[in-house]
Structures are given as structure tokens and as C-alpha cells.
Amino acid sequence: SDVGPQKERVMTEEEWLQKWEMGNIGFHKEHGHPLLQKYLDVLLNGRSGLRIFFPLCGKAVEMKWLADMGHSVVGVDVSEQALKDFFSEHSLPYCEEPVPEISGGKMFQSTSGNISLYCCSIYDLSSSLVGKFDGVWDRGALVAVNPCDRQRYASLMINLMEKNSSYLLVTVSYDPYKHKGPPFYVPESEIKSLFG
Ligand code: SAH
Numbered sequence: 001s002d003v004g005p006q007k008e009r010v011m012t013e014e015e016w017l018q019k020w021e022m023g024n025i026g027f028h029k030e031h032g033h034p035l036l037q038k039y040l041d042v043l044l045n046g047r048s049g050l051r052i053f054f055p056l057c058g059k060a061v062e063m064k065w066l067a068d069m070g071h072s073v074v075g076v077d078v079s080e081q082a083l084k085d086f087f088s089e090h091s092l093p094y095c096e097e098p099v100p101e102i103s104g105g106k107m108f109q110s111t112s113g114n115i116s117l118y119c120c121s122i123y124d125l126s127s128s129l130v131g132k133f134d135g136v137w138d139r140g141a142l143v144a145v146n147p148c149d150r151q152r153y154a155s156l157m158i159n160l161m162e163k164n165s166s167y168l169l170v171t172v173s174y175d176p177y178k179h180k181g182p183p184f185y186v187p188e189s190e191i192k193s194l195f196g
């Protein structure tokens with residue numbers, strides 16, 4: 001659980017935007033994540049018509065999966081390109097509107113209304129703006145957050161959750177001396193202390 005070498009590491013918003021611009025998006029899974037398929041029942045727990053949140057969503061195809069199952073999906077990413085690519089790659093018509101509460105914030109919504117993607121920093125969101133969620137798919141999100149921001153991120157996520165919500169979290173385990181991240185190494189003990 002020695003995370004020493006990554007503790008001070010910071011990825012700026014600009015660096016993330018550059019990754020998208022350069023097509024340097026090895027994290028994107030074109031065919032979706034097998035772990036969501038595997039643990040879908042845990043996320044849904046027999047419930048239908050849920051509100052599902054995708055923090056740091058990129059253009060995750062799992063958003064389309066869940067919307068097609070009848071759930072309502074909300075995502076957030078700093079990259080406008082990622083969000084626009086999501087809609088165009090799935091041939092989904094959408095509209096764009098400003099979010100007055102967030103300076104420079106925009107929201108892209110599928111015409112059918114069941115997918116709303118916010119273009120802003122996740123730290124700009126609050127439950128008064130986006131409501132609370134019944135489920136969270138956190139893949140490439142906690143592990144992409146700068147190590148110094150983890151506490152803030154976790155508190156926000158807890159605040160965005162309904163009482164009986166399910167939170168699926170994917171992390172990666174590796175020697176943090178051999179790779180600088182992201183994805184960052186988040187030890188299990190830290191996950192426990194962040195989320196309880
Ligand atoms: N969850 C997605 C993307 C993972 S990569 C997937 O599974 O494919 C991390 C994403 O977080 C990038 O798309 C990056 O643009 C976005 N990002 C980084 N910092 C952010 C922040 N503070 N607020 C919102 N999005 C952020």
C-alpha cells in the first residue's frame with residue numbers, strides 16, 4: 001500500500017483534453033467493460049428505471065447499454081470532444097444547452113432525453129444540480145482523479161448517492177514505482193477509508 005511515488009502527481013484538465021485531441025485514449029473500451037456485464041445484477045439489484053451516474057465518463061459505451069435497458073444515464077467529462085463522439089458514434093441525435101450554474105458548463109442531451117452528459121469538471125456538480133443516483137459505474141474515474149483530490153471526489157460521490165444505491169468501482173493493482181499513472185494505483189485500504 002505504498003503509494004509514495006504517485007502522491008504528488010497531477011494531471012491537468014489541459015492534459016486530458018490533449019489526450020482526446022491526439023486520440024491518445026487507450027483507456028477507451030470499444031466493446032464495453034466485461035466487469036459491468038458480470039456485475040450488472042449487483043448494480044441493478046432487480047430494479048428498473050434507475051438513474052445511473054458515470055463520473056469521468058469519456059465516451060464509455062456502457063452508457064448506451066444502460067440507456068437501452070431503460071435507465072436514465074448522467075455522465076460528466078471535461079472533454080467536449082468525448083461527449084460529442086459518444087453521441088455520433090452511436091448515431092444518437094442530441095441537443096446542446098448551457099448550464100447557467102456552471103461557468104462555461106454545457107449539457108449534451110440525447111433527443112430521447114435519457115442520456116445527459118455534462119461538459120465541465122466533476123467538482124462543478126452537486127446534488128442540487130444533477131440530483132441523486134441509484135447507481136454508479138466508476139471505471140477509469142477514481143483511478144483517474146489526481147491523488148490529492150481523492151477525498152473531495154469521494155465526498156462528492158457519496159453526496160450524489162441515494163440511500164439504496166449501488167456503486168461499482170473498478171481499480172487496477174500494480175506497482176506504483178513502475179508506472180506513473182493514470183490510471184493511478186489506489187490501495188484497497190484507501191478505498192475503505194474513502195468510502196467507508
Ligand atoms: N470512464 C471512461 C473514461 C476514463 S479516462 C472510460 O471508462 O472509458 C478519464 C476521463 O476523465 C477522461 O475522459 C478525462 O477527460 C476525464 N476527466 C479528467 N479529469 C476530470 C474532471 N476533473 N472532471 C471531469 N472529467 C474529467
